[in-house]
Amino acid sequence: RNPYFWAVDTAGNQLPYIDDLSFRLFQDSDVHALRLVNGEIDCQSRHIRNTDLTVLKENEESGDYKIQFWRWTAVYGVHFNMTTNDDRRRELFQERDFRIAVSLGFNRDEVRELIYDGFGTNMQYGPPVESPVHHAKLSNAYLDYDPDAANALLDGLGYVDRDSDGYRLWKDGSGERITWTMLGGAEISDLSQTFIDYLGDLGFEVNYRGVDRSLSIELHQSNDVECTTSFMDRNLVPLADPQVWVKHRNINDRPWCNAWTAWKLDPSNPIAQEPPADHWIWTIWDLWDQIRATPGEQAQADLFKQILEIWSEELPSVGFFGELPRLVMVKNGFKGIHAGNPWDCCRGVYEHIIDNATWYWDDPSMHM
Template sequence: KMSRQTRPENPDLPTLEAWRPRTAPPAEQFIFERNPFFHRVDENGTQLPYVDRLVLNVSSPDLISAKTATGESDLQIGNLDFTDYTLLKSAEATYPINVMLWKRTLGSRVALIPNLNCGDEGWRTVLRDVRVRRAMSLAINRTEINKAVFYGLGQESANTVLPESTLFKPDYAKAYAGYDPAEANRLLDAAGLDKRDDEGTRLLPDGRPAQVVIESAGESTLETDVLELVTDYFREIGLGLFVRVSQRDIFRSRAIGGEVVMSVWYGLDNGVPTPEMSPAELAPSSDDQYQWPVWGMYYATVKTKGEPPDMPEVQYLVDRLAAWEMTTTEAERTAIWHEMLAHHADQVFTIGTVNGISQPVVRARQLRNMPEKALCGFQPTAFLGVYMPDTFWYEEGA
């Protein structure tokens, strides 16, 4: 807690970052001041950063878009979504802000993630059958989601890399991503879910109605809109869908504890990888991978917690990741990436919907040195990080 460089929790901790924290949590406002010992300079020898002080206010997620639209934020990405674009763009005429659209690097803006480690043995057995995962994917009408939620501006796709990546193949995006409820019904029948109750809901092998409780952190209205449509799609193939909302920390701990059957979240963080970037996201490597949190914890803790995978299809990914880490040539790395991406496309470990979505980025009109068009995501751009915020500056009187 006192020495984590990646979390600004201790104002007394020396740092190499451009700004140093002056506020200890918990607080409703966090202040960062320029680090007088920061090591970077511009081409003229002037020490960076240009901006002396950052003030970060904590606010309810529901209010952030409205507060940004009234000019209260000089720079905002977090908790803005594509659905806020019209409101923000209209505010440009009244307030001194500029609204830009950057492309999200996510493999899917909204993805359904079956938990292969869920504690419910009946559901765990069902979800580990690839026919069930494929059926759920084929039941989703991505064209309708794209038109209804994203105004037709997204790309209907499985959860995979984007066309901007050198590793992209159309087959990865199209795998089980077409709308085919008849085939979905056939696959579910073949998987042993061929019995139904009086209301038409399929029955699990143990006799319970096949009603999926999908967990959400409740941080995005887009997720809610998509899930409303998915509820109808699942009903067509005899599956019930109910949404449970909880705070992100609770949601995550419940997933690790096996209490979550399925969750809704983003797809791949890094949808624009190159062969030199690690494919760890495609294999169990972290406990925040909601499709296999227990297996992810096993490798994240160097095999001291969690459990090793007991599915050959998942162990294959672990082995390929280990092989990638031992490669010495780009050709080897590229081949392993394609093997893992093809395996993901075939096994449908996560169910993507639409990607290639634009992200509104709002800046004060006087804030300079930001690109008008860019990629935006946690990986590989670190949201703003790759665009060097230490070189942003204010133009007086703009």
């Protein structure tokens, strides 16, 4: 027991109750699932696949565990790098109407039914309803599937001409079709492929490049990334880690303004680009600086809602749906994990807002 830990429980007992937490590495998701089924893990949520639900439920008794159902607050969406190295793509990605068109051109209901059996809620990336900074306008912006309106917006940007295969052409007279590469995990998921298909319906040819995490970070840090998708988290308590909204740090992922973030961190970075003087990113950064200097939770929340208002108008990253079921495996006898809560992560604390200092075993003698 750590006698220097800062907290005690209401009875004065020294926390944490459990002396040690250990983590097992894995590289194969099937191996990870087998460990869960065999009851080799005491508590786990991250990297549990919803597709494994049936086998996990069937083996609850033999594995001596229970599967809990939580609500995952993360929102699936796309990040177009508005600072990508290619001039034509950068111009396209910086167009607000382009990002709105992508939102209108994605059939959220169909995709949720196809891939998630209808689970989830259509939404942009915003704080969930439990959050003190929930912003309904942002959550509900541009959600309706309207391919005609989407195509009209793209035509209005001047990307009218198409080739014989129906792909849009760059408006510089080159006759070249509009293409870009979407960076993702080593194997393309059904979700990523479906999104690429919808982009194709809008007239864009999108290629997929699958890489491992380390190479992905390298490509972000050299600004050799045009587009990625992700489940955007950190939204239940946004002020604890607002990096996706503010992009004031971290050029390792979610690169909607990658080179501008690099400039914010270090103007001497080789990939750094100073944002245009009249760009709304300056307002976001200024509001965040005000929040850091402002005492009082309500005053901070009011300022942060101004950032969310900008997001509701500009859609820096386009969100599609969230609130999917989150599976949490808990070993029988392991206490302190309570089902039904919203699940999020902040600054790598994947145990969410539940305090692992208060986890305990009902029979500690069996776990010495």
